[in-house]
Amino acid sequence: xxxxxxxxxxxxxxxxxxxxxxxxxxxxxxxxxxxxxxxxxxxxxxxxxxxxxxxxxxxxxxxxxxxxxxxxxxxxxxxxxxxxxxxxxxxxxxxxxxxxxxxxxxxxxxxx
Numbered sequence: 001x002x003x004x005x006x007x008x009x010x011x012x013x014x015x016x017x018x019x020x021x022x023x024x025x026x027x028x029x030x031x032x033x034x035x036x037x038x039x040x041x042x043x044x045x046x047x048x049x050x051x052x053x054x055x056x057x058x059x060x061x062x063x064x065x066x067x068x069x070x071x072x073x074x075x076x077x078x079x080x081x082x083x084x085x086x087x088x089x090x091x092x093x094x095x096x097x098x099x100x101x102x103x104x105x106x107x108x109x110x111x112x
Contacts, residue, residue: 005078012071016091019063023056027102034109046110057103061096068092 030038030053038049068088075085 005074005081009071009074009081009084012067012074015067016064016071019060019067020095023053023060023099026053026056027099027106030106034106039110050107050110053103053106057096057099061099064095065092 030049033049039046068091071081072085072088075081075088
């Protein structure tokens, strides 16, 4: 592996981690706010909260999917990255699925 390839791989990994931070923080914050009555606020506030969560989650998932796809291509050209690259499917498919499940549960809590 060249140092340039290694640097690019590490940058892609960093991008994946950073792209998970905002959606995770927003989901945690929403759960916390539900404990203090968020579900009892005006409908407009609940719709805004749902929109913020959805936008953050969709954008985060897009970044993760695109970055994981780029990392797969990088690994295809470098055998030393193959062992790590085989787990990129988790980032592309499992992480967004978990977001959808949590988001759905929060929508039930907000609107159910």
